[in-house]
Amino acid sequence: MSDSNVLEVKGLEVTYSTNRGDVKAVRGLDLAVRRGEILGIAGESGSGKSTLAVALLRLLKPPGKVTAGSVMFHPAGRSPVDLLKVQGEELRVLRWSALSYLPQGSMSSLNPVMRVQDQFKDVILEHAPARKETLRELIPTLLSQVGLEPRVARMYPHELSGGMKQRVLMAIAVALEPDLVIADEPTTALDVTIQRVILQSLADLRTDFGVTLMVISHDMGVHAQLADRVAVMYEGRLVEVGDVRQVFKDPRDPYTRQLIESIPRVGRRAS
């Protein structure tokens, strides 16, 4: 089964050292991500799900530190690597063409002084210089894939709405057809109607580009709508992993049940 997995996390442990002792944000986590699936990571704030994303992307900054574990990554057409061990140039080459990142759209992840097309260009030319000739068609195609007009390419980030920024980030994330996209709260801070559209485009990206998606969200509704499988985290541990229907229908862990019950429903008022 191991060749059908894109990512195999074993015993991952992430610690933040503070002056009042160490805090373990992720504790002995084991997780496998299957090729082509959409895996949802659920959990309340502080459960360690964002730390997990940052650690996998190797963007963890001090005082955060990976203290144990291994993360085997199997990019298509390349030899498998341990994401926690690769360094420098080897890591830089791996980024985006194999492992890309979809940050939260409300964050200012786009460079404010560069046109949208230049933010596509720099990453494409960095990792796939051969595509230089096709850039003129490639960028509008990518933009239309996420439902944006070609003229957006010539705009600056401050001229875009939150939803448009999120779409631009999605288009950049899949520009090089990576093996795995890690999306950290892709719909947070967007209004509900835009959330739905963004989730639909994310699902479309999987069909169009065949990428594997790891979606981190505190919103169980997102997982219900988008994910194939859900992993639930609580206090740095994985409490449950399973098929999305099974988890929602018959949650094994009491915490998962609470999470599912936290989804607001018509007719049930907060007391």
Added chain:
Amino acid sequence: MTAEAPPVTTVEESSRTTPVTGVRAWLSRHPLAAYAIRRFGLYLVELWGALTIAFFFFRLIPGDPIRTLLQTLQQNYVYNQQASAEVIGRYRHEFGLDGNIFSQYLKHLSNLVLHGDLGPSLINYPTPAQDVILQSLPWTIGLLGISAVLAWILGVIVGAIAGWRRGKIGSAIATNLSIALAHVPFFFVALILVYVFAYSLGVLPARSAYDSNLSPGFSLDFIGSVLKYGLLPGLSIVVIGTFGWILSTRMLMVPVLGEDYLVYAEAKGLKPWRILTRYALRNCYLPQVTAFGISLGFIFNGNVLVEQLFNYPGLGTTLVTAIRQLDFNTILGVTDMAIFSVLTAVLLLDLLLPLLDPRVKYWK
């Protein structure tokens, strides 16, 4: 302007805006041009105000330049003890000192604006003051201008790297050295440089602007000599100026490093140098551009001591000589020069900023 054909617009646009023709319509369609025109108007007002203040301010200085001139002439040519009222009157007219202060002001302003004429200088009578200034101007621009630009470029580059690599030992050394040395006066460094290179080692000249055996011209020897003589005064300005720019650039750089778009750029797997220049520095160096424009003003007054120390024939030396002899026209001319350069530099930078940062918009 009134007969200008309306441009092709979409139906929606033309129905929304009522058909206004002429200058107003043109301006509303070209906001950048409208801004540039407004900004230029402001520039003219600023220029007029500053020149006016400078004029009246210098008239407040006690002393009579004509008396000084006559004294000089007396000493030099054993002149008639009592100059006739007629002679004094002629000199007063020539120096623009006759009539009441407002007619003097109007005459000064019209001569300056229409003819670029400042009146005769006193330190080099009867050479016009503007010629005296133009003689020393190239030296000042050459020495101080190039030094200021060099210091800025060096400071911004080193400061950006120091901010980028904060926490590393090299950055700590550069930062602390800058804190220690940024506010050391230019002339102090100049004195040390003179002592070491000119006095102890005797390898570099410390006086004048070129070898006095050579005649000024575009010969290789002369240019080489100018560079050699300019090295010490230039170095004293560059060294200290650079430290100042390092500190301020580093200060601008550090907060930018925490921005989301830098994390994103790292996740993109871009080369570190590219992230530093296109993502980090591009987003924080704008205040440095403005500061550079303002610092140009110091070329005209801040480095008088350096020029004096090296006996450099620049504006600073001219200014000091002029002040000593109460040469109204020359002092005023140097001041006007500084006013003009700073205001023009700030105007150009203001017009340039929207090109450097797309978020800068003065117009609506």
